[in-house]
Amino acid sequence: MAIRQTRNISLPPHQDSFIERLVSGGRYRTASEVVRQGLRLLEEAEHRRLLEEWIVEELTEEEQGRIPPELLDDVRAHFRQLADAALSEVAEDRHVDGPTAMQRLRERIEPVGTSQPTSAEGDPVTRYDAYDPFARVYDRHWGFFAARAYPILEHLVLGSLPSGCAVLDLCCGTGQLAAELSRRRFRTTGLDGSEAMIGIARKNAPDADFVVQDVRNIALPGRFSAVFSTFDSLNHVMRLDELEQVFRSVFAVLDGGGYFVFDLNMEEGFRSRWRGSFEFVEDDHVCVVRSSHDANEKTGRLDVTLFELKASGWVRTDFPLIQRWYQEREIRNLLRKAGFGELQSLDESEPILEGSMHEGRMFFVATNGAAH
Numbered sequence: 001m002a003i004r005q006t007r008n009i010s011l012p013p014h015q016d017s018f019i020e021r022l023v024s025g026g027r028y029r030t031a032s033e034v035v036r037q038g039l040r041l042l043e044e045a046e047h048r049r050l051l052e053e054w055i056v057e058e059l060t061e062e063e064q065g066r067i068p069p070e071l072l073d074d075v076r077a078h079f080r081q082l083a084d085a086a087l088s089e090v091a092e093d094r095h096v097d098g099p100t101a102m103q104r105l106r107e108r109i110e111p112v113g114t115s116q117p118t119s120a121e122g123d124p125v126t127r128y129d130a131y132d133p134f135a136r137v138y139d140r141h142w143g144f145f146a147a148r149a150y151p152i153l154e155h156l157v158l159g160s161l162p163s164g165c166a167v168l169d170l171c172c173g174t175g176q177l178a179a180e181l182s183r184r185r186f187r188t189t190g191l192d193g194s195e196a197m198i199g200i201a202r203k204n205a206p207d208a209d210f211v212v213q214d215v216r217n218i219a220l221p222g223r224f225s226a227v228f229s230t231f232d233s234l235n236h237v238m239r240l241d242e243l244e245q246v247f248r249s250v251f252a253v254l255d256g257g258g259y260f261v262f263d264l265n266m267e268e269g270f271r272s273r274w275r276g277s278f279e280f281v282e283d284d285h286v287c288v289v290r291s292s293h294d295a296n297e298k299t300g301r302l303d304v305t306l307f308e309l310k311a312s313g314w315v316r317t318d319f320p321l322i323q324r325w326y327q328e329r330e331i332r333n334l335l336r337k338a339g340f341g342e343l344q345s346l347d348e349s350e351p352i353l354e355g356s357m358h359e360g361r362m363f364f365v366a367t368n369g370a371a372h
C-alpha cells in the first residue's frame with residue numbers, strides 16, 4: 001500500500017490568504033491543488049533553466065537525468081528540424097549571413113524551453129504544431145478570415161477599448177488579425193503552437209509580439225484587456241479538460257473586466273460543411289483538401305495533400321488537421337467553471353454575423369465579471 005506523506009508547511013499570511021482566495025473563488029478545489037500547481041510551475045522553471053544551460057554549455061549526466069526524457073527528445077527533434085530548415089534554406093538559395101542566421105536560430109530556440117504543456121492532471125502534452133507544413137499555403141489561402149472577423153470583434157468589444165491597451169490573439173496563425181490589431185494601435189501579442197505559422201506572422205505583423213506556445217499551457221507575463229481566438233482555432237483542442245485548462249489560463253491573463261471572444265465550429269457546421277473536397281492550384285503549389293466528420297467521435301477531419309515546388313523539384317506532404325465539436329451548454333459550463341461571469345453567444349442569425357460567417361459557426365463573448 002502506498003504511504004501518503006504529509007508535510008507541514010508554514011507560509012507568510014499574505015500567501016495563506018492568497019491560497020484561500022483561490023480556493024474560495026472556485027479556481028482550485030483545495031489548498032493542496034494550489035500548492036501542486038505552484039510546484040508544477042517551479043518544476044517547469046527548473047527544466048527551462050536546465051535546458052537553457054544545456055543549449056549554452058554541456059550538462060552533466062546527473063543534470064540531464066533531471067530533465068524528463070520526452071522533453072529532451074522534443075528539444076533534440078526541434079534542433080533536427082532547425083538544422084533541416086537551415087539546410088533547405090541553403091538549398092533554395094535563401095541562405096543569409098552568419099549573425100542573421102544566429103539571430104534567427106536564437107529566436108527559434110527560445111520558445112522550446114519556455115513551454116512544456118501539461119494537461120489539467122499534470123501530464124505532459126506535446127505542443128500543437130500540426131500547421132507547420134501548412135503555413136505558406138494557409139497564409140496565401142486562409143488569411144482572409146481576419147478581415148471578416150475584425151468588424152465583429154470591433155462591434156462586440158474593441159469599439160469600447162481605448163487604443164494602446166494590450167490584447168492577445170490566441171492561435172494567431174499567420175498573423176493577419178494581429179496585423180490589423182496593431183495597425184489600430186492595440187499592443188498586440190500573438191500566440192500559436194506552430195513555429196512556421198509564427199514565422200510568417202512575424203513578417204505580416206512586424207509591430208506585434210509573438211510567442212510559440214501551446215494554448216493548453218499559456219505562460220505569459222502581463223495581462224490583457226481582451227483575448228481573441230478566431231477561425232475555429234479552439235476546435236483543435238480535443239478534450240474537455242484541456243479546453244477547461246485553456247479557459248482557466250485565459251481568465252488568469254485577463255485584466256479585471258477583460259473580454260474573451262472566440263468562435264467555434266458547432267455540430268451543424270461540421271455536418272453541413274465538412275464533407276467533400278476542394279483544391280488550390282497555383283504555379284508553385286497544389287493543395288488538395290478532403291474533409292469529413294464523424295458524428296460518434298464528434299470530430300471533423302481535413303486530410304491535406306500538398307505538392308510544393310522546391311529547388312529540388314516537387315515535394316509531396318500529407319497531413320491531417322483534426323477538430324472536435326462541443327455543445328453550446330458545455331462551453332457555457334466550462335466558461336463559468338473557469339470563473340467567467342457574463343456570457344453571450346451569437347450564431348449566424350445575429351445581424352452582425354449575417355452574411356459574413358459560415359453556417360454553424362458561433363461566437364462567444366465572456367467577461368471575467370469585474371466592473372469596467
Ligand SMILES: C[S@@+](CC[C@H](N)C(=O)[O-])C[C@H]1O[C@@H](n2cnc3c(N)ncnc32)[C@H](O)[C@@H]1O
Pocket residue numbers: 128129130131142143145146170171172173174176177191192193194197213214215216229230231232233236237
Ligand atoms: C484555423 S487556424 C486559425 C488561425 C488564425 N486565428 C486565423 O484566424 O487565421 C488555427 C490555428 O490554431 C493553432 N492551434 C491549434 N491548436 C493549438 C494549440 N493547442 N496551441 C497553440 N496553437 C494551436 C494552429 O497552429 C493554427 O495556427
